[in-house]
Amino acid sequence: MTTPIIDAEAVTVTKSRSGWAHRLTLPTRQECVLLGLLIGTLLLAGRLSPDFLTSRSQLELSTHVWELALLAIPMTLIILTAGIDLSVGSTMALCAVVFGIAVHAGLPPLVAALLSLLVGGGAGALNGIFVAKLRVHPLIVTLATLAAYRGIAEGISLGRPFSGFSDSFTFLGQGSILGFPVPGIVFLIVLAVAAVMIGGTPLGLSLSAIGFNETAARYSGLAVARIKLLLYTSSGLAAGMAALLFVARRNTAKADIGTGMELDVITAVVLGGTSIFGGRGRLFGTVLGVLLIHEVREFVSWQWNRDELNLVVVGTLLILSVLADSLLSPKKR
Amino acid sequence: MNDSATEATSSAGGTPNRAVSTVLHRLASQREYAVLALLIGTLGVVGAFNPSFLSGGNLRDMLVQDAPIVIAACGLTFVVLLGEIDISIGSSMGLLATALGLLCSPSHSALPVWIAVALTLLLGTSIGFLNGLMVTFGRMPSIIVTLGMLTVLSGVNLLLMNGKWITDLPQGLRYLGVGTLLHVPICLWAAAAAVICAVLLARETPLGRRIYAAGSNPDAARMAGLSVWKLKLFAFTLTGFLTAVATIVSVPRLSVIESGVGQGFELLVVTCVVVGGASISGGRGSVIGSALAALLLGLVRPMLIFLRLGVSATYWERAIEGAFILLAVLADHLARRTRKEPHR
Amino acid sequence: TRPPTGSASGSNSGGSVQISSGAGRRVKICLLPKKKGLAYFSSCNDGAEQAAKELGDVDLIYDGPSDGAPEKAASLIETWTLKGVDAIAVSPNDPGVLAPAMKAARAKGVNVLTWDADGQPDSRAFFVNQATSQQIGAALVDTMAKDLGGAQPSGKVAIVTATLTAANQNEWIAAMKEELKKYPQIELVTIKPCNEDQSVAFQVTQDLMKTYPDLRGVFGISSVSFPGAAEAVKQAGKTGQVLVTGLSTPNNMKPYVMDGTVKSVVLWNTQDLGYLTIYAAEAIATGKLKAGATTFTAGRLGAKKVQGDNILLGDILIFTKDNIGKYDF
Amino acid sequence: MGENGAGKSTLIKCLSGSVQHDGGTVEVDALCLPKGNIAAAEAAGIVALHQESTAFPHLGAIDNIFIGRELRRAPGLLDRPRMRREAQLLMERLGERIDVDRPLEDLSLAQRQMVGIARALSRRSRLLILDEPTASLSARETQTLFRILRQLQAEGVALLYISHRLEEVYALADRVTVLRDGRLVGTHAIADLGRDALVRMMVGRELLDQEESERGTADGEIMLEVRGLSRQGEFADITFSVRAGEIVGLAGLVGAGRTEVAAAIFGIERAEEGTVHVQGKPLSQGAVRASIASGVALVPEDRQHEGLILPLSVADNLLLSVINSLTRFGFRSRRKERASVEKSMRALSVKAAGPGVAVNTLSGGNQQKVSLGKWLATEPRILLLDEPTRGVDVGAKAEVYRLIRSLASEGMATLLISSDLPEVLALSDRILVMREGRLAGELSRSEATEEKILAFALPDGGDSRMETGRSAIPHDGNAAI
Ligand SMILES: Nc1ncnc2c1ncn2[C@@H]1O[C@H](COP(=O)(O)OP(=O)(O)OP(=O)(O)O)[C@@H](O)[C@H]1O
Numbered sequence A: 001m002t003t004p005i006i007d008a009e010a011v012t013v014t015k016s017r018s019g020w021a022h023r024l025t026l027p028t029r030q031e032c033v034l035l036g037l038l039i040g041t042l043l044l045a046g047r048l049s050p051d052f053l054t055s056r057s058q059l060e061l062s063t064h065v066w067e068l069a070l071l072a073i074p075m076t077l078i079i080l081t082a083g084i085d086l087s088v089g090s091t092m093a094l095c096a097v098v099f100g101i102a103v104h105a106g107l108p109p110l111v112a113a114l115l116s117l118l119v120g121g122g123a124g125a126l127n128g129i130f131v132a133k134l135r136v137h138p139l140i141v142t143l144a145t146l147a148a149y150r151g152i153a154e155g156i157s158l159g160r161p162f163s164g165f166s167d168s169f170t171f172l173g174q175g176s177i178l179g180f181p182v183p184g185i186v187f188l189i190v191l192a193v194a195a196v197m198i199g200g201t202p203l204g205l206s207l208s209a210i211g212f213n214e215t216a217a218r219y220s221g222l223a224v225a226r227i228k229l230l231l232y233t234s235s236g237l238a239a240g241m242a243a244l245l246f247v248a249r250r251n252t253a254k255a256d257i258g259t260g261m262e263l264d265v266i267t268a269v270v271l272g273g274t275s276i277f278g279g280r281g282r283l284f285g286t287v288l289g290v291l292l293i294h295e296v297r298e299f300v301s302w303q304w305n306r307d308e309l310n311l312v313v314v315g316t317l318l319i320l321s322v323l324a325d326s327l328l329s330p331k332k333r
Numbered sequence B: 001m002n003d004s005a006t007e008a009t010s011s012a013g014g015t016p017n018r019a020v021s022t023v024l025h026r027l028a029s030q031r032e033y034a035v036l037a038l039l040i041g042t043l044g045v046v047g048a049f050n051p052s053f054l055s056g057g058n059l060r061d062m063l064v065q066d067a068p069i070v071i072a073a074c075g076l077t078f079v080v081l082l083g084e085i086d087i088s089i090g091s092s093m094g095l096l097a098t099a100l101g102l103l104c105s106p107s108h109s110a111l112p113v114w115i116a117v118a119l120t121l122l123l124g125t126s127i128g129f130l131n132g133l134m135v136t137f138g139r140m141p142s143i144i145v146t147l148g149m150l151t152v153l154s155g156v157n158l159l160l161m162n163g164k165w166i167t168d169l170p171q172g173l174r175y176l177g178v179g180t181l182l183h184v185p186i187c188l189w190a191a192a193a194a195v196i197c198a199v200l201l202a203r204e205t206p207l208g209r210r211i212y213a214a215g216s217n218p219d220a221a222r223m224a225g226l227s228v229w230k231l232k233l234f235a236f237t238l239t240g241f242l243t244a245v246a247t248i249v250s251v252p253r254l255s256v257i258e259s260g261v262g263q264g265f266e267l268l269v270v271t272c273v274v275v276g277g278a279s280i281s282g283g284r285g286s287v288i289g290s291a292l293a294a295l296l297l298g299l300v301r302p303m304l305i306f307l308r309l310g311v312s313a314t315y316w317e318r319a320i321e322g323a324f325i326l327l328a329v330l331a332d333h334l335a336r337r338t339r340k341e342p343h344r
Numbered sequence C: 001t002r003p004p005t006g007s008a009s010g011s012n013s014g015g016s017v018q019i020s021s022g023a024g025r026r027v028k029i030c031l032l033p034k035k036k037g038l039a040y041f042s043s044c045n046d047g048a049e050q051a052a053k054e055l056g057d058v059d060l061i062y063d064g065p066s067d068g069a070p071e072k073a074a075s076l077i078e079t080w081t082l083k084g085v086d087a088i089a090v091s092p093n094d095p096g097v098l099a100p101a102m103k104a105a106r107a108k109g110v111n112v113l114t115w116d117a118d119g120q121p122d123s124r125a126f127f128v129n130q131a132t133s134q135q136i137g138a139a140l141v142d143t144m145a146k147d148l149g150g151a152q153p154s155g156k157v158a159i160v161t162a163t164l165t166a167a168n169q170n171e172w173i174a175a176m177k178e179e180l181k182k183y184p185q186i187e188l189v190t191i192k193p194c195n196e197d198q199s200v201a202f203q204v205t206q207d208l209m210k211t212y213p214d215l216r217g218v219f220g221i222s223s224v225s226f227p228g229a230a231e232a233v234k235q236a237g238k239t240g241q242v243l244v245t246g247l248s249t250p251n252n253m254k255p256y257v258m259d260g261t262v263k264s265v266v267l268w269n270t271q272d273l274g275y276l277t278i279y280a281a282e283a284i285a286t287g288k289l290k291a292g293a294t295t296f297t298a299g300r301l302g303a304k305k306v307q308g309d310n311i312l313l314g315d316i317l318i319f320t321k322d323n324i325g326k327y328d329f
Numbered sequence D: 001m002g003e004n005g006a007g008k009s010t011l012i013k014c015l016s017g018s019v020q021h022d023g024g025t026v027e028v029d030a031l032c033l034p035k036g037n038i039a040a041a042e043a044a045g046i047v048a049l050h051q052e053s054t055a056f057p058h059l060g061a062i063d064n065i066f067i068g069r070e071l072r073r074a075p076g077l078l079d080r081p082r083m084r085r086e087a088q089l090l091m092e093r094l095g096e097r098i099d100v101d102r103p104l105e106d107l108s109l110a111q112r113q114m115v116g117i118a119r120a121l122s123r124r125s126r127l128l129i130l131d132e133p134t135a136s137l138s139a140r141e142t143q144t145l146f147r148i149l150r151q152l153q154a155e156g157v158a159l160l161y162i163s164h165r166l167e168e169v170y171a172l173a174d175r176v177t178v179l180r181d182g183r184l185v186g187t188h189a190i191a192d193l194g195r196d197a198l199v200r201m202m203v204g205r206e207l208l209d210q211e212e213s214e215r216g217t218a219d220g221e222i223m224l225e226v227r228g229l230s231r232q233g234e235f236a237d238i239t240f241s242v243r244a245g246e247i248v249g250l251a252g253l254v255g256a257g258r259t260e261v262a263a264a265i266f267g268i269e270r271a272e273e274g275t276v277h278v279q280g281k282p283l284s285q286g287a288v289r290a291s292i293a294s295g296v297a298l299v300p301e302d303r304q305h306e307g308l309i310l311p312l313s314v315a316d317n318l319l320l321s322v323i324n325s326l327t328r329f330g331f332r333s334r335r336k337e338r339a340s341v342e343k344s345m346r347a348l349s350v351k352a353a354g355p356g357v358a359v360n361t362l363s364g365g366n367q368q369k370v371s372l373g374k375w376l377a378t379e380p381r382i383l384l385l386d387e388p389t390r391g392v393d394v395g396a397k398a399e400v401y402r403l404i405r406s407l408a409s410e411g412m413a414t415l416l417i418s419s420d421l422p423e424v425l426a427l428s429d430r431i432l433v434m435r436e437g438r439l440a441g442e443l444s445r446s447e448a449t450e451e452k453i454l455a456f457a458l459p460d461g462g463d464s465r466m467e468t469g470r471s472a473i474p475h476d477g478n479a480a481i
């Protein structure tokens, strides 16, 4: 450029607000809605039943949510790329059963756990190959593997449960370190890794780019297929980890675990503000979504003892929060 | 989605060679044919092993079992054609079954059967309409709306039923499920009517063509003066109505209305529609394809029994079902790749 | 409509007597079914509510997973434990999955007992035993054998179960296979799941009859698969030719018993079961029933035998054409 | 008429009701049409063929023609036979023999355009509006269309015809109205308006810099060498090379396959045959990342779908193709990123409220600058530009030209794909012309003229050019230059 017209305003803005960085820290509208609902729920809970809000109760009850929370992390990233993984619950069952069979065949728990993670990763990678390489719509692929993986779990286990795992293994699900449940620590580690990957490495921007416009992402030289393969594989891995946590917590591995888990996970992620069309979404929102679903569910159970009510409340919450976001949003679709 | 190959042949007006290539082109391009081939192949293989699989009685029983899926799929196809989805039909069916039972069982409302049926149809239609309203006026993604409704409706159903199953269904209602007309079960009449109407709607009415158009290119549809929101509202409402029809002709086949009616039905129907060739992003799909896919997937369970594979095969049932879906998709993918078409 | 097994139906005076020991303190008892929404458990809850009303000092909570997921049942046990309830009566859908939660509850001083189905022995104090898996399995097979008739009952039979992973059903099936050894002429051809879907049970039974034209009997061993299987037999016009038996509340099966599709229905008095469970839970929570006791008085049911840690409800009932009209639950 | 972005298409959309205007009225027969009401406009006899594809790719010609006002036999039932007959008749009148049931996605661009024209003709119109209908048509097809339009004109239908091709306007129009920057510049009888005057009206000033750059003939190292590149149905046997500091123009009609060639070189799509060498080293096929690593950059033709990610911020877009190299130990370095973004924005003088604003809030010209900047950030040595000034206003265009020249003088090997012939002529050292997927000719800077390029580019060798009135300026050719 010989005579660049320097846009003074643009440059100053860059310096004062450091551009893209500020986007990462402010809560989005949907997240504000969720925070409001969460605080509302907790206030109501505090009034109606103070025992519910004690740290002991909260820590104990938190054990119900870690697997869901863990699965929500890769699901957020997948939905961010405009994909979906319906097979997570079934993959969990498959991994659990593989672990159970391996332990009962005499393998040490550690080896069995690795084997189970391997199977989880493999199952995820198979989804990934269909989605990324063969370019079949992820909904169709994972709808098929939703049936297939659970079918394989049922087939290799013949429906039998496996239990009686060693204490050193069940510590993974039942133990706590400094009063904090071990599964929670696992979740926090995974969350931290994911957050660093998203916020700190080029991956985050790549995911949004793919979700908004896959063609342009490919033109930009992003390794779209490889990233997708990575995502679906990590979703399978997370399902394997969730399966291990579950088995350790309940001391039983069986082909029926994680039934319906996929819809719970998707509900939490979407509630957290991740756009089902891809591009928009944050782990922070997902954490809020998971937290809100968890607190609402536990509180409804605690206070009203009606499981059916939970369904009505969670479904209504999902619809209303997304509706609120849509009505508050100025742009027309 | 297109007219039959014969029409194409006549209209192409070119050399026979060109007509043949047109037909072949269509064969390769449409998922229906992959599904149909798989369907016939499976029927043939299992029939060779156990001829009673192909007996009239068994074919009829399988059709009867598939009827509610086919009926609901007729509606869902239009929703998917518009690039939307409805996964609330499972819970919706459960709630409609409970409502139907409560309305006409002598120990509850004891209304005349036809009034109960009419009210159930109305309820189903309203649920679909509500879904449509939330998608169009609420400007929410349909997968979220209907995921929410899936949960809400199942909760409402359980609260309504309150743990008491409905066992005293009046004979008039049972007739809808077990009765026959000219030796053909009522639910088959209903399914046939639904398919014929849906095919006519899709191919022979302006409404149907507009649904294809709006799904194919919504912006262009708006420019052509179509109200895309009206079409969506219609498709969701139709799905709600047809879910009610499916409920009415399938639930009274059994003597008890319990709390689990319709569970997992939504995934089954969605699977059928996408396996039948509908594109998730809209514009592509056909009623016939969805119906054929329903028949194909309906083969898996009976097949395993008729093959006398024994107890252990039972445990692989779901795996085989999943493999069938993948197979149908893969077959289509291969056909598509030879034509370098984008994925669906 | 008093169930005939309910002896001493008028003796609800026991409630007021027992209150004195509690000195006005209310006893919180949670009743956990395998799956909320099943008519079977609702009718158990009817009995439980009756008992709670009679006892007067009982706050009864009836809740459970509406999808029957054992994992959610375990979560509920943990929630209740945190709330500090006095007793939890568990019908474990999957003893293995529930055991850690039940043990944890016991460790925190909650009285845990099982009812309807037993859990792992160290996960509960007592089992309100209406029938063990062995007894249920044996009763089903014996009933089928009796209905098939003859000195050497023979023929092909099949089982339509709930899901392939249903723990209770799998235990019953194991027991049934054991019992079937007594009848070498009866051949179990296959076991099929209905995925807790009545219409699948219906279809599976239809297909079984077509595949095995000489099929003589079908066991419908869940409350959903039984009516589905019976309806299939009835619609196939094979009433009397293919016998259906299974576990169900009498109300669900009355029409089939009356028309002969089903000769016998195996069950127990569900209302009494719920009733007895609450009485037992209250007694355990208030310290009236301790390990080693041999009898225990449960309101209108009178004295019930305690064998080890099993509180016995009484015999399994077989409902037939002759007696089914007398029951309403 | 008017330049790109003058507001012609938007005006048409307001007339036909698909966009709601803010002020003013549209009157037909002295009756005011309601705003943004497509049905009312149609009822008043206004029929429009819009510029961007309004086709339904999954549907056949019949449906595409009749959707929205289908022929019925009974209430609610289509009269398919009659619709098919009429569709065939219409297509025959347009000189196209196509299978009217075949989904449009299987037809060629020109055939699709013909279906669109058929759709417009099928309506009983009193005012027929055509927005650049001939952009993708061949000479013969254009001729047929004009015959039909004249016929309609004789029947009393009013025609509003938008085109960048001066010849078409002179051949068809009675009056010409010029828009610039969304404003009316003036309306004149065509007879009163010479070409130069018309161009001046559109551009608003004298022709912009025609400066021939003073660079010597490039004889640098061969940077890019393409040999025998082919892919079935798209292009065949493409062989050429580009030297350092050289700008090679690639001209041709829409659909000639230039975009596909560029995409294949860059690795978006794999070529079936042939090789690409960069500085003598073979480039692996179908690998965009490898291409970027060896210094190749492609600024794609469609910036909205291929070049940019509209909802993302300017900064994010500028970073997208370099983000993996602006890291420290695998982590993003905000400092390096900021430096890179500021450099790009300053170098291209992108006008935006800040780097954090979404690209879709920018004007087309600024979007194109971001798209260019994004690729220049990869510090390429070989630049493939596909229609770099499409939809870019005059001022921005001049800046882009200057940028391209200065890059070349710094040694950039540039392949310039453009349908804007004056642009190709002004910038290129050498011009390649493609026709129907093949290289049809090569012209040196000194010998190249618009006529010579067109002679290579037109399917019928340019013979029918004069009779159809096809201009020396093909599609999108900015008449101003
Ligand atoms: N909805 C909109 N919002 C904001 N800007 C718009 C909108 N629609 C059009 N524009 C802008 O208005 C201007 C006029 O666009 P229009 O498409 O009418 O130009 P045109 O004269 O048809 O150009 P071309 O010759 O390229 O077809 C462009 O700068 C365009 O980006």
Ligand SMILES: Nc1ncnc2c1ncn2[C@@H]1O[C@H](COP(=O)(O)OP(=O)(O)OP(=O)(O)O)[C@@H](O)[C@H]1O
Pocket (backbone or CB within 6 Å): D107, D108, D109, D252, D253, D254, D255, D256, D257, D258, D259, D260, D301, D387, D419
């Ligand atoms: N004969 C044809 N049949 C079918 N499709 C065609 C035909 N010619 C071109 N196309 C399609 O038209 C589109 C435009 O082609 P392409 O982008 O290669 O043209 P181009 O020379 O780059 O033109 P421009 O850049 O001016 O638009 C492509 O998608 C191409 O597949």
Ligand SMILES: [Mg+2]
Pocket (backbone or CB within 6 Å): D008, D009, D010, D051, D131
């Ligand atoms: Mg325009």
Ligand SMILES: [Mg+2]
Pocket (backbone or CB within 6 Å): D255, D258, D259, D260, D301, D386
């Ligand atoms: Mg091009």
